[in-house]
Amino acid sequence: MKVNLICHTPNPERTVAMAAKLCYSAIGAEQLQENMTEEQVSSLVQKIVDLGHFSTLEHVSFTFAVEGVSRVLTHQLVRHRLASYSQQSQRYVAEHDFEYIVPPSIKGNKQAEAIFEKLMTDIREAYDNLTALGVHREDARYVLANATETKIVITMNARELLHFFRLRCCTRAQWEIRKLAETMLESARQVAPLLFAKAGPSCVTEGICSEGAMTCGRLERILAARNQ
Amino acid sequence: MKVNLICHTPNPERTVAMAAKLCYSAIGAEQLQENMTEEQVSSLVQKIVDLGHFSTLEHVSFTFAVEGVSRVLTHQLVRHRLASYSQQSQRYVAEHDFEYIVPPSIKGNKQAEAIFEKLMTDIREAYDNLTALGVHREDARYVLANATETKIVITMNARELLHFFRLRCCTRAQWEIRKLAETMLESARQVAPLLFAKAGPSCVTEGICSEGAMTCGRLERILAARNQ
Amino acid sequence: MKVNLICHTPNPERTVAMAAKLCYSAIGAEQLQENMTEEQVSSLVQKIVDLGHFSTLEHVSFTFAVEGVSRVLTHQLVRHRLASYSQQSQRYVAEHDFEYIVPPSIKGNKQAEAIFEKLMTDIREAYDNLTALGVHREDARYVLANATETKIVITMNARELLHFFRLRCCTRAQWEIRKLAETMLESARQVAPLLFAKAGPSCVTEGICSEGAMTCGRLERILAARNQ
């Protein structure tokens, strides 16, 4: 998996602070932008994030180029609707040399890995044979596996990112999208450390777990630690 | 493919007409609902649709249960973000007996079909062997093909449906999602004939084609017919 | 304020339960709809609401006709973006006889009320004089007050309604939109009691308050009561 934060709104924390300040003051935006000190920006952003007043976070957005992920991951990913995606097309791009993602649980099991690798070879052969018979790419791809590698460009604003991290950094999210979420969070934190200071699964950020009987137990451990 | 319109806002055309009327009159909603005649409703809905003033169409929504479609289709479908989806999970539902969708271009070619069917058998075997080795469903599904059958519940409001039909009833949309769009349109038309009277691809509804050099030629034929 | 639930998705709780069940079972939608008993529907909806797994709630939507509210309220209301609105237009509807909303804090103070009423008369006069001078309605309305009465049709799905109630049933929301939210909640509960059983401000539903130092103290009282 390769995740690149290829661009983002410049000065994201200053932008958020300025938008927030505007709501509660009679001063204009330009003056606010120029005159706020670094300390004022920091303290305001921290307050916003602490209170969960996230609407101003929408003014800054982050664009990631993601490669080396499976179609399992992207089918889950694009269910997040408050975001923009551009994905490599299997209708138009030839998949003769497709790469694929092997789940760790399979990689770690010799027998399982052999079954998996053998099947990928069979699929490549079937794909090639079908296209050789004149079947168009858009139909030949019906034989491609969920594991097939794809590329995708993702843009989310900071509010949606927090929501995405809340759901997908959860232990109960599938390992692949969790790894994506964690990597994106790491990149985002480098350019906006305060905005993402407390980002993560809901057990960590809010002391809430929505998994019921399926809980991983992390919230319980957090609460136990607090009560000690 | 099985498409059922399982529920929708009652009296969709009257609801749209009432909302539209409210914007331009001093009368209240209740009176409007009660007092509009069938003729008034029809003529207002026709005007709304003709002018493309679609915002009031958002008040009525339609829910479809769709079965017997591939994951190729649903990955395309869920890119429509102004809609709601509930899809059968490959993480939790065992896919031991998975069904699959065979593209017509493959079904119509004995050799291609044999390759396709053989591969599906290989995939089922691989899936079963992996789960027998203790690989969880969520990882075993990496071997499942795009062709694997899935079920999905879709809710869209009438405005989004028009947009969906505009893009997906286009000859250049892939055959499977086009068939879905056409079937949904047929069902929707039965309960709201005026709302969907002119629904369809943009060449038909607006005399516009966005496919450039890839055009199917339908718009050209429409314009030629008009000029005769 | 007059709030009418003018239409909604039929059988909202059964629809939600069916969509949820589909995700975790191999059975089709039609069978699910027919074969689920009332008890199964109830217990599933309760589980969904308890865990906060709200995505299936999007399949059911509710349409309210609202009259006798101010433009203060609607300017706040339409900031909720995952919803559909049709509002009476001040550009096209003559406001010669406009009604207006008097805040309780003003109604309860004779002196304040007199100032308020006098100004409304002045505004009506100014509006009439401007239109008499040939100023179009769309410009004459610049003199109309925030208090001016308006009508609006609102459609939200059940998930967005829960979010709306969470924010707007809060004591810190302004009295007028809080009254709207509470009235809408009451109506919605009558047709879908389980879906909205626990709807309300975040202090009640989740034990969270986002108002910081501005808190109304309700959460504290809730927690104190629990610890007794």
Add this chain to the structure above:
Amino acid sequence: MKVNLICHTPNPERTVAMAAKLCYSAIGAEQLQENMTEEQVSSLVQKIVDLGHFSTLEHVSFTFAVEGVSRVLTHQLVRHRLASYSQQSQRYVAEHDFEYIVPPSIKGNKQAEAIFEKLMTDIREAYDNLTALGVHREDARYVLANATETKIVITMNARELLHFFRLRCCTRAQWEIRKLAETMLESARQVAPLLFAKAGPSCVTEGICSEGAMTCGRLERILAARNQ
């Protein structure tokens, strides 16, 4: 009216071109970003805009700080839901010294202007008297006029901007929001000339008018000129 483009995604056209290219090629995002020449970027962006394939335009967003506009304008503006807003609050900011917007049709008419100015003075007095009587700002503001000046920060992505310009640069949009739209378009064009080369009302960009009998006649003139 003061409109400042305070920030935007860096290199908006290169970003759009890269995202588009990724969909149709097997090459990775990083290489695409580095290796595309200015000419390739230009020609790809032009093709995207010509065909109306706007999804990749969502990856770049633009943030405007707007001052000196009325609440008439912002109530219309925030109906555009695929956007983010932070607006100066009348609940928290004292409006003792409120400024206001005078429509040109009123400014250009001595008698009308006198009525308007007199009323604004009356409103200020009423507002001050109400707050002096202990009425909170959030309720005192019910007397404030639609004309009252406000400030707002707007973020839209390029796709939504094109849609906004399409509707609001139309002659039939109200003068104030049209002026805003035209000013925003001018600013956006300076940093992304190709993306916004053909932005504007639908008569200009697509040869379509949705105003029916209310048309301003511009489309007719455009078509007449073409046929000469």
